[in-house]
Amino acid sequence: MIVTSTEVQNNFGKYLMLAAQEEIIITRNGMEIAKLTALKEPSTTGSEGRQGVAEKAIAYGDHQWKATYEEFLELTQDAEARYEYIDGEIYLLASPKTAHQTALTELFGIFYNWFEGKKGTTFVAPYDITLRRNPENINVVQPDLMVICDLEEKLDTNDYYQGVPTLLIEILSEGTRRKDLVTKLDLYLSCGVREYWLVNPLNKELTVYEFVDQNINKSATYRQPEVARSFIFDGLTVGLERVFKPVQ
Template sequence: MLKIASRPLTVHDYREFPEGPPYCQLIEGDVIMSPSPDLFHQDILLNLARIIGNYLEKNPVGKVAIAPSDVHLTDLNVYQPDLYFVSNARKSILSAQGAEGAPDLVVEILSSKTARFDKGIKREIYSRTGVKVLWIIDPTLREIQVYHLTESADVPAATLGEEKEIESALLPGLRISLKEIFRQ
């Protein structure tokens, strides 16, 4: 990840950037550029987006989006999580530019270049700005850490291995096998 700003930038500055690539995020006023993720990361993202997308076609309880789609959390923080979900009750935060506020569910898939941000400052900001649930997917360990951010941003509510299933009250009735998520 390359840091390219000499002063803290704001959402206004960020919106003046040309559309990517290269893709970047605004993290505490710093522009952080990200290289393209590896193919396994993309397999995981596509598997999860397909599963949730198919579920939402039959159960239209909200909207799912995948990167690159901006999530404007504060004046100094604009992230592009790998996947996010916004419930119908909160769909007013959605705009043509992405989400203008905290999604209900955020999914971050770790890579060597982004893990320290995803597990550190981004997790803290997600918690402070109202994200309800955060899934941090570790492709190397083939596990998912589930954070209920309204309860604790520091300790995962669960760590699920590849033999388990994941579910969320935000997506009622959907149970996803981690084997299906990690399928290549």
């Protein structure tokens, strides 16, 4: 099936479902610019042949597998779906599951209360963060949770933040493991993020990385029922029993 980028933007849910049956070729000004295909992988959580959905880069163009930043902006403008753009690849973000949202809710409550009255603002996704490895390498991500210590100074005239968050948190899921463990860790390390937390609800672990001069300076992995600690914010602790508490 061949459709225009405008049609896909306006009816993304429809074409996401159609992609399960056939490949969707997206065009702009009569030229093929992107391909939407279904990704089916065996689920690691079920034994009855159910299929899991992973976040995957959208194949862009017939021969060019990278999209420019301008093409990313055009493709995602006014789109209802959530996307990230990392090193020229566009990622469609999957809807999070209950364990992910439970951990995120608890973490946000802990961080929001701890930073109240301190220099640091806590946000949760969806909130675009633009990171640059260099002037030509522009990336747009939506971390699950972030701490921003220079919000007022780095807001542009359109009310978008243009700085580098001090601390970022990503909560792993079946479909985001490689991106969060490898791709985003490298991106955050390269762009000046000072601390990165990786939360794994699947095995109830939390790893904290401190970055210094684009290198991993320290790291620590905590397991339930231990208490995780920030390297850079003295006194900021998180009990894993609260983060991974059973759903009531």
